[in-house]
Amino acid sequence: MKRVVSAADILKKYEYERKLWQEGIDIVAGVDEAGRGPLAGPVVAAAVILPQAIPTELPVTIDDSKKLTQKRRETAFKWITTYAQSYGVAIVTPQEIDSINIRQAAMLAMRRAVQQLEPQPSHVLIDGLPIEQPPCTQTAIVKGDSKSMSIAAASIIAKVVRDRIMLDYDASYPQYGFASNMGYPTKAHIQAIAEHGLSPIHRKSFRPKQLQQQGLFD
Numbered sequence: 704m705k706r707v708v709s710a711a712d713i714l715k716k717y718e719y720e721r722k723l724w725q726e727g728i729d730i731v732a733g734v735d736e737a738g739r740g741p742l743a744g745p746v747v748a749a750a751v752i753l754p755q756a757i758p759t760e761l762p763v764t765i766d767d768s769k770k771l772t773q774k775r776r777e778t779a780f781k782w783i784t785t786y787a788q789s790y791g792v793a794i795v796t797p798q799e800i801d802s803i804n805i806r807q808a809a810m811l812a813m814r815r816a817v818q819q820l821e822p823q824p825s826h827v828l829i830d831g832l833p834i835e836q837p838p839c840t841q842t843a844i845v846k847g848d849s850k851s852m853s854i855a856a857a858s859i860i861a862k863v864v865r866d867r868i869m870l871d872y873d874a875s876y877p878q879y880g881f882a883s884n885m886g887y888p889t890k891a892h893i894q895a896i897a898e899h900g901l902s903p904i905h906r907k908s909f910r911p912k913q914l915q916q917q918g919l920f921d
Contacts, residue, residue: 709760710760713760713852716765718851719731719851720753720828723826724755729755730752730822730824730825731753731828732752732789732817732824732827733750733753733847733853733854733857734748734750734816734834734854735748737768737858739805741888742887742896742911743797743869743872743886743892743902743905744865744868744872746795746808747792747793747868748792748812748815749790749816750813750817750827750857751787752788752820753786753787753852753853753856754786754787761782762782764779766849768858769848769858769862770849777863780859783860784860789821790860791815791817791820792864795808795812800906804908805906805908810835813829814836818838824838825840826841826842828844828853829841830846830851830854831844831847869886870882878898878899879892879895879902880892886904888911893913896911901919
């Protein structure tokens with residue numbers, strides 16, 4: 704049976720957006736990233752502008768992407784990319800991460816994602832910490848992907864895009880199990896690095912304690 708999100712729950716998730724719209728700030732984007740913690744692969748950010756016509760029902764679940772199954776994320780991804788007024792995705796490579804550090808890479812990815820939006824937003828809602836050098840005014844919301852519909856939508860877009868990238872990498876580097884770990888430091892992943900060394904998509908600036916003595920990061 705298809706789950707339909709109630710109107711009351713939908714309105715609650717639009718609380719931050721509605722307040723800004725009521726203040727005359729018409730174009731509001733939600734921004735989030737995926738991939739800060741992995742040992743391999745890019746960091747991906749997404750920005751999403753949802754229309755002011757708030758739906759009375761949702762045929763999909765729009766929430767923190769980590770709370771959703773892969774199937775639900777993929778279904779939500781299709782709805783978001785169809786329904787959104789605009790969305791942008793940005794990818795920062797492992798080489799860029801190593802060059803500027805993961806915090807700056809995440810900030811860069813989020814700025815790039817916002818830059819892809821058309822029209823450009825007047826205000827952005829950010830999950831967690833604020834963007835450094837933001838392109839417009841912003842509101843940073845702790846656990847924003849659970850509280851804002853726009854941020855939740857961005858979190859789903861970023862997660863789905865990044866997972867698809869890691870699945871493609873799994874075909875090229877099957878020994879690391881990227882299809883199951885998505886580059887995160889699971890025990891099996893760390894053991895694979897110890898056995899096979901680093902792949903071209905591993906972040907050399909991320910040094911697990913279990914591997915620091917093996918000369919893999921010189």
